[in-house]
Amino acid sequence: xxxxxxxEWLRAEGDDLVVVGITEHAAKxxxxxxxxxxxxxxxxxxxxxEVVVIESVKAASDILAPIDGEIVEVNxxxxxxxxxxxxxxxxxxxxxxxxxxxxxxxxxFMDEDEYQDMIS
Amino acid sequence: xxxxxxDQLRRLPLHDLHVARGARMVPFAGWExxxxxxxxxxxxxxxxxxxxxxxxxxxxGQVLLRPRNGLDHLTLGLEALxxxxxxxxxxxxxxxxxxxxxxxxxxxxxMVTHRGDHLLLVVNASMREADLAHLRDGLGDSQVEEVADxxxxxxxxxxxxxxxxxxxxGIGRLRFMEARTxxxxxxxxxxxxxxxxxxxxxxxxxxxxxxxxxxxAILSHPxxxxxxxxxxxxxxxxxxxxxxxxxxxxxTSPVEAGLGWSIGKARRVGGVRAGGFPGADRILRQxxxxxxxxxxxxRPEGRAPMRAGTEILAAQGHVGRITxxxxxxxxxxxxxxxxxxxxxxxxxxPLLGKVRGxxxxxVVAPLPFVPHSFQR
Numbered sequence: 001x002x003x004x005x006x007x008e009w010l011r012a013e014g015d016d017l018v019v020v021g022i023t024e025h026a027a028k029x030x031x032x033x034x035x036x037x038x039x040x041x042x043x044x045x046x047x048x049x050e051v052v053v054i055e056s057v058k059a060a061s062d063i064l065a066p067i068d069g070e071i072v073e074v075n076x077x078x079x080x081x082x083x084x085x086x087x088x089x090x091x092x093x094x095x096x097x098x099x100x101x102x103x104x105x106x107x108x109f110m111d112e113d114e115y116q117d118m119i120s
Numbered sequence: 121x122x123x124x125x126x127d128q129l130r131r132l133p134l135h136d137l138h139v140a141r142g143a144r145m146v147p148f149a150g151w152e153x154x155x156x157x158x159x160x161x162x163x164x165x166x167x168x169x170x171x172x173x174x175x176x177x178x179x180x181g182q183v184l185l186r187p188r189n190g191l192d193h194l195t196l197g198l199e200a201l202x203x204x205x206x207x208x209x210x211x212x213x214x215x216x217x218x219x220x221x222x223x224x225x226x227x228x229x230x231m232v233t234h235r236g237d238h239l240l241l242v243v244n245a246s247m248r249e250a251d252l253a254h255l256r257d258g259l260g261d262s263q264v265e266e267v268a269d270x271x272x273x274x275x276x277x278x279x280x281x282x283x284x285x286x287x288x289x290g291i292g293r294l295r296f297m298e299a300r301t302x303x304x305x306x307x308x309x310x311x312x313x314x315x316x317x318x319x320x321x322x323x324x325x326x327x328x329x330x331x332x333x334x335x336x337a338i339l340s341h342p343x344x345x346x347x348x349x350x351x352x353x354x355x356x357x358x359x360x361x362x363x364x365x366x367x368x369x370x371x372t373s374p375v376e377a378g379l380g381w382s383i384g385k386a387r388r389v390g391g392v393r394a395g396g397f398p399g400a401d402r403i404l405r406q407x408x409x410x411x412x413x414x415x416x417x418x419r420p421e422g423r424a425p426m427r428a429g430t431e432i433l434a435a436q437g438h439v440g441r442i443t444x445x446x447x448x449x450x451x452x453x454x455x456x457x458x459x460x461x462x463x464x465x466x467x468x469x470p471l472l473g474k475v476r477g478x479x480x481x482x483v484v485a486p487l488p489f490v491p492h493s494f495q496r
Contacts, residue, residue, distance in 0.1 A: 032162035
């Protein structure tokens with residue numbers, strides 16, 4: 001699993017998919033999440049595009065696409081049960097899957113130790 | 121951390137207690153305030169509605185008004201600044217009042233308590249300096265004194281009375297909007313049965329030196345937990361209560377805000393002390409003829425919260441704006457308040473709210489979203 005400076009995690013799946021979610025640290029900082037707006041599937045996104053809107057009790061925040069690619073799947077369970085992001089951010093609370101040209105893009109991101117250093 | 125900014129912020133008397141109990145401290149109205157503790161806003165909100173929560177609201181201004189020419193002179197002097205009936209306020213009672221301005225807007229919303237030979241006001245944190253100046257200006261022949269050595273705590277929820285009984289026996293006999301001075305240890309507590317969550321509860325002014333011991337005594341009750349500003353905001357929103365500078369300000373009149381009930385009968389047209397407060401002509405005319413726009417409850421139909429500032433639309437275009445909005449943990453859905461044209465203010469009226477460029481359905485709803493449970 002890899003991590004971004006924006007507190008997202010990235011996990012390779014199969015030959016060309018990257019699953020994206022937010023870290024436990026981010027979920028705790030955001031507080032109780034009450035609404036998640038997910039992107040359309042088959043949308044092409046570029047690094048830095050707003051792809052997900054998260055609303056906590058307190059405020060709205062955006063999740064930016066960490067990499068270029070095509071959105072092939074979204075976690076539609078979050079629409080009815082946004083609290084999954086707080087309950088299981090690294091598992092059932094995933095947001096979306098992006099198809100990439102080359103999984104080597106993941107090499108540029110932090111590993112877990114580096115991420116833990118960043119937030120500590 | 122940002123030390124420079126922290127230096128500018130005022131610290132609560134119970135600052136160390138908040139930090140020790142896991143508070144996340146944020147800047148608010150010039151103070152370093154607990155926005156939430158470890159359990160989070162949702163849990164604190166729900167705990168308040170089912171048990172009891174202790175809120176630190178010491179950032180609010182406590183102001184003593186002492187007469188120099190008799191209390192009657194002082195109460196009439198205050199009536200020249202607010203449309204509430206202060207002259208008939210009995211000793212040991214509290215009343216909600218609005219400081220109005222000459223154009224009929226609201227300078228602040230305050231609580232006024234009759235404490236025998238003087239009045240106690242509680243004013244909003246963001247307005248305390250402006251209010252003090254305004255009061256000194258308007259009440260020149262009375263003493264206007266800011267209370268600097270007291271904390272203010274709110275104990276709110278259906279379990280509040282039982283928890284406070286354990287600390288000061290007999291307090292449960294107090295009724296809603298009654299106030300009493302109670303000795304505790306070697307301190308004097310100023311307690312009123314009031315609050316801003318829609319629940320039964322108390323506000324307790326406690327001397328700074330006794331605040332920590334008093335808070336610890338209340339928190340030793342198994343039903344009582346700390347709650348922060350985040351829960352206070354979602355609770356008051358569900359209860360349909362206005363937040364100054366958001367739902368009411370100098371651009372909103374008491375009548376538009378649905379606060380006409382706070383204008384005493386004696387102060388209205390035909391009353392024994394009709395008018396005589398800033399903006400009286402406009403406010404009393406609006407009370408008779410009705411306003412053009414009015415504050416309403418709004419229920420977004422989807423799950424997306426509609427926050428303050430969201431534009432409200434109908435077929436004819438722009439018809440209003442949301443002034444407070446978020447997720448209601450007890451309602452389990454997004455809730456909001458805002459101003460709309462009076463023709464569109466009936467509960468059930470379908471409208472649209474513009475969220476991130478999309479027009480989403482929202483329906484006018486009765487306030488409060490959660491029934492009040494005051495002990496009248």
